[in-house]
Amino acid sequence: MKGYILKRVLYMFITLFLIASATFFLMKIMPGTPLSNAAKLTAEQEAIILEKYGLNDPVPVQYVKYMANLAVGDLGISFQYDGRNVTSLIMSRIGPSAQLGLQSMIFGSIFGILLGIISAIRYNTIWDYGATFVAVIGKSIPSFVFAALLQYYVGVKLQWFPVAFWEGWEYSVMPTIALAVFVVAVSARFTRTEMLEVMSQDFITTARAKGVSGFAVVFKHGIRNAMIPLITILGPLAVGLMTGTLVVEKIFAVPGLGEQFVRSITTNDYPVIMGTTLFFSFFLILVILIVDILYGVIDPRIRLAGGKD
């Protein structure tokens, strides 16, 4: 297990290093200039600005500098917000995104798991078909379509919740719902499969045979065992939520990391794009690593079989 973790951590750093390098060099060959009014500047002014941001150095020097700064967590200085440090910019933006992500993860998975359990214990009934239908719809309709329709019908027409911005808990309701739909769909489908699998095992038959009540069989024996593999979908869910925040934050004007990322792409703000890309990658790789390790820790069968490797 220790060797496995070490190996995975090593790969994580190699991957991050490659992403950082690729991001850096791609940014260098990207079209467009960070100077918004390049035509109006004199050559001297331009030189001063380029000097200030270290854009005059040869590319390899810039690369080494960037990597050295990265190692100590310094992601450079934003072009768009005069002199703002990218690390602090990300930190100031992370709050709303993290809140939305956590809320939709928690509410979405609770609802999804319930839906999955219902359709598994009421297998092939109207309940099952209904839950499956909800899951297919939730998985199919793109998050931005759902978010926009939600904003129009619930926000503008019914006026139940504020349409946009970020000024209190009620502002987080609609973005959370828009993000959670995907979580509900994925976790409901997964729970249903796992639950059906577990409920057909011998130990469930044994439990029923010795007279355990139906309720206890489902909750004590069924759900506990079905929940274990659910950890594995945390990784894909995190990826999906991250993609979702980009559009959902844009639609609901939430001052989060996703909205910032989309804006920095349109304004050619290289350091912010690079920084956010790296941050996203680091976060996702970390989540997947933790999920894999947790899975081995929680389910002894996997450890005994020599890990997932």
Next chain:
Amino acid sequence: MSKREDYVNDELFQPAHISSEKSETIAGPSLSFWKDAWMRLKKNKSAIIGCIILLALTILAIFGPMMNDFGFDDQKLTRANLPAKVPGIEKLGIMDGTDDMGNDMYDMKNVEEGTYFWFGTDGLGRDLWTRVWQGTRISLYIALLAAAIDMVIGVAYGGISAYYGGRVDNVLQRIVEVLVGIPNLVVVILMILVLDPGIISITVALTITGWIGMSRIVRGQILKLKGQEFVLASRTLGSSDNKIISKHLIPNVMGVIIINTMFTIPAAIFFEAFLSFIGLGLQPPLASLGTLIEEGYRNMQIFPHMMIYPSIIISLVMIAFNVVADGLRDALDPKMRE
């Protein structure tokens, strides 16, 4: 009871004639794997409906833009922002060219009598019907592209890695292990920044990232298969590597390949629409469903029709592909059935 015994007596019964020939005959036609799968798929109502929807959408995507005289980039500001109006259906009170307040916009804008925009027009007076189907073409192109990448690169990479094993496998798998850690979104966005936004950059980005999942699945399957006796037998009989791969291994993993491809397709379609929505996809005047939804979203409060039709179409495309994928999974691999 006694009554029944009266007329059900031993005389009614005769011993069955047991013929040794007949007991050996095969009653039903023998089913190949694919026939069996097809029979299971036919029974799955939702999958069949999904297939029909896909077929209809494909036909409309091909012929839809030709069904009226408006080009996808014919601008005319005098007929901008018109709601949908369809002959026939207009009498039912929906899609009759009136806005929320019930004003006939076609009258107000002095549009020639007898002109119908089936999905309405956008802010520049372009026909949305034509543009929506033009956009559906993009989505279907992405679907084909994603499927091709999965089937060609993914299968070849995974197959080679597993079949040759040893050092080849080692090198190829180390590369995958690094690549798999990189979020798709990051690669796609970086590629699109370097190339100009558009269909080419989306194609390149999908080619770079699209095959990794498939290659891992195919590798796992082939590793399992290649140690089995029928492969050994074939090799003993002198089959070449190519023949073993193409005749024995690939047909045996075909089911898994198809299932996985079908699940990649909606993901790829979503990705294109998503990128277009955040402004990294197709550029005007070209239309994809993502850009149409984005345009519609900006005018949603005043002209909801601009948002609604492309949203319905993309949702239909996604639902149809997902449902067909589920059906195929159930049909091709009963063990994986949910």
